[in-house]
Amino acid sequence: MRISSLCLPVKNILTPVPVVSYYLHIQPVLGELSSLSPYRSIYCEEFEMITDFRSRLAGLAGLTLGGLAIAVSLQTPAQAQAAYGSYVGIGAGVGFGDDSNLALVLSSRYNILELPISIRGTAFIGDGSAFVPTVSYDYPLSFNTEVYLGAGISLPAGDGSPVGDDIAFVLQPGVDYTMTDNNLVIFGNAIFAIGGESGGGTATSVQGGVGYQF
Known part of the structure; x- marks a missing residue:
């Protein structure tokens, strides 16, 4: 029982x-x-x-x-943000220093999904060429917009590049906007090459363009 x-x-x-x-x-x-x-x-x-x-x-x-x-x-995983992702792009840049000139800009970004960090590269092609690799900390403002601050060095090849004539430490603030209906990214940033001018001054460039996200 x-x-x-x-x-x-x-x-x-x-x-x-x-x-x-x-x-x-x-x-x-x-x-x-x-x-x-x-x-x-x-x-x-x-x-x-x-x-x-x-x-x-x-x-x-x-x-x-x-x-x-x-x-x-x-929980809202960071990976769900449309602004997250790697891309390659093309645009134009202008330098504001001893030599103010225009240049073709090739820009790339490799996003580390597990961290809010990206590896970026900007190449200037014109009368004076240069390559600027940076590592950035990324902060999303909305679903498809994020701002970032990068740090790296400028590697000019010859005189008259938009980021100066000498190798220098750079800061790169910028913004990425990812379009919601396709894989296009609109990017814009500024580069401050501290000590990049031949006289020891800071060379400044501003650039923007369109990239393809992958």
Whole structure:
């Protein structure tokens, strides 16, 4: 006989039932209850403790699963941002220094998805050429727009490049805007080559263009 049957009130057992059911089911239970009456209170207390523990355990499990569901729903993975991604692009740049000139710009970005960091490269092709590799910290402003700040060096090849004539430490603030209906990226940034001018001054260039995200 199950322990739960020992803890049923007698008034529930003695409800009117057919005679056959009484002799087949209820009378044997009453007999066992009579023989186990000294232990009935012990069985009932243990049964109530087990029932209460199972109820508490079920409630705790429900709260835990609910908390996990809320935590997962509140997370917004960085990878879901459209602005995240690598690209190559082409545009134009202009230098503001001792030699203010225009140049063709080739720009690239390799995004490290696990971190808000990108490896970038900007090449200037014109009367004075240069290559500027940087590492940037990226910060998303919206689903498809992010700003960044990069640091690196300028490597001019000859005189008159938009970032100066000498190798220099550079800072590169910029913005990337990814179009939502295709893989095109509109980029724009400035490069400050500290000590890039032949006289020790800072060479500044501003460039922008369109890239293809992959």
